[in-house]
Amino acid sequence: MTETAADSAPAVPVVAVVGRPNVGKSTLVNRILGRREAVVQDVPGVTRDRVFYDADWNGRKFVLVDTGGWAPDAAGMAARITEQAELAVATADAVLFVVDATVGTTDDDEAVVRVLRRSKKPVLLAANKVDDIRAEAEAASMWNLGxxxxxxxxxxxxxxxxxxxxxxxxxxxxxxxxxxxxxxxPRRVALIGKPNVGKSSLLNRIAGSERSVVDDVAGTTVDPVDELVEVGGVTYRFIDTAGIRRRVKEATGHEYYASLRTQGAIERAEVCVALIDASQPVTEQDLRILTNAEESGRALVIAFNKWDLTDDERRRYLEREIERDLIQFGWASKINISAQTGRSVDRLGPAIEEALQGWETRIPTAKLNAFLGRLSAAHPHPVRGGKQPRIMFGTQAKAAPPTFILFTSGLLDDSYQRFVERRLREEFGFVGSPVHVQIRARERRGRTR
Structure with missing residues (x-):
């Protein structure tokens, strides 16, 4: 079956699993998944971050979000765990609120219920640890949560x-x-970048109106803002996100919350437009944001904004920074723009389309293996320890992003694997998209037909 844009486009509904510490949320997640994915231990606080799992039931697919224990009056690390749980609720389509039937209703449970009511999300109450018919009565007492x-x-x-x-x-x-x-x-596009790089200004420019609050103070945008915007005659759903701080763990208060929501926006998008301030040196923060988009498997366009603030000397330095610091993102589409003046903003649409096309490219198996055969013959893997691993067969497991599995006679060197990836790009393009190559080495012993 050919994977197309339509296969990956529909938004999958999200269910957040929340509750006090140690009520069995992760155990319930494993039960729903039908496999042991979430870490389970008989002490509270094992789960700290939101963790996403793909699940399905009766042919319906959905995303399950496991969260840490929710303690409304928490401080320190517990407060951050609580913030993660609140974030999960904010981004979910429905909430599964788990309580411990053997303990009964607690003040913390009632406090969580008040927060859930304010979220206005549909909530299902799961009375856990009802292991036999005798515990049914204890579960019935949970009606009082309302x-x-x-x-x-x-x-x-x-x-x-x-x-x-x-x-x-x-x-x-x-x-x-x-x-x-x-x-x-519409295709989903996330505007990402460090604070005050011009994301909201760009959204306002292409929308032709003030859709997002713009201020010189970094961090004006906190929540992702979804807008339907027409670019070059094509309608996209743009997600203007809060600036990603240096590290999520270093952010505090609403900054921490904003950083988490930005990550959710990246995961929800199909293509990320990463804005970099062309008037300033490329920073480690910029590189981390680009890596985040790449590791999330999203198509990528790099837009060097504030081009109107650069002079010839700065542009020469920027060229060197691109060659030195951004060499690993050489595959990404790149444009120079000014959200303030509108310079070259019209190039954004073609760059997005080019990146999406590369992201959804699928190579026929016969064509792929003809290429791998030529590559292996012209550039065989180096001999290691008297053995020379070779590529026997390859297949594209999926598109969006292009993911290839190579079946080999032994493990390949990392350098050779990178060489294969580079040559795949040279042969087939994949402009604007990360490419993932996985190796399946054949076991020499215990092999079955």
Whole structure:
């Protein structure tokens, strides 16, 4: 089956699993997934960050977000864990609130309920640790939380998990099932970059109106702002994000919250437009943001903004910085713009389309293996320890981003793997897209037909 843009475009609904520490959230997540993914330990606080998992039930796909224990009056690290849980709720389509039926309702549970009500998200109450019929009465007491019927479940033994999932699906928006070109709606573009690099100014420029608050103070934008914008006759859904701080762990308060939401915007996008201040030297922060987009598997356009503030000397220095510091992102589309004056902003649309085309490129298996055969013959892998691994067969596992699996007779050197990736780009393009190459080395012993 050929993977197209339509395959990856529909937004998958998100379910956030929240609750106090040690009520069994991660155990329930593993039960829903049908595999042991989330780390589980019989002490509170094992899960700290939001962790995303792909899940499905009765043919419906959704994303499950496991969160750390939610303590409303927490301080220090516990407060950050709570912020992560609040973020998960803010970005979810539905919330699965897990309580411990053996403990009963606590003040913390009631405090969490108040926060959930303010979120206005649909909430399903899961009374966990109902391991037998005798615990049903304890679960029934959870009606007093005011969230409707408590769904009795034993995450450990699986009791009631099917009924719980049926109820969860009823809360989720229906995923588009058509296969036409409009399945996913407009392509999703995230504007990313460090604070005060001009993201909101660019959005306002291409929208032709004041869609985002702009101020010289760094960090004006906190929440991602979604806007439908037409660029070159094509409508896109632009996500203007808060500036990514140096490190999420170093941010505090709303900055920390904003950094997390920005990461969510990257994960939700198909292509990232990374803005870099052309008038200033490229920083480690810029490189970290670009790496973040690459590791998230998103198409990438690098826009050097504030070009109107550069002179000939600065432009010469920038060329050297691109050759030295941005060499690993040589595959990304690059444009020089000025959001303030509108200079070359019209080049953004073609650059986005070029990046998306590279991101969704699929190479026929026969064509790929003909190329790999020529490559191996002309440039065989070096002999290591008396052995010379060779590429036997290759296939493209998926597009968006292009991901290749090479079946080999032994492990390949990292340098040779990078060489293959570079030659793949030279042969097939993939402009504006990361390319992932995975190696499957054949086991010489215990091999089965």
């Amino acid at each position: 969230l409707g019927e408590p769904h009795s479940v034993s995450a450990l033994h699986g009791r009631g998990s099917g009924d719980l999932l049926d109820a969860v699906l009823k809360l989720l928006p229906e995923a588009p099932k058509d296969t036409g070109a409009e399945v996913g709606g």
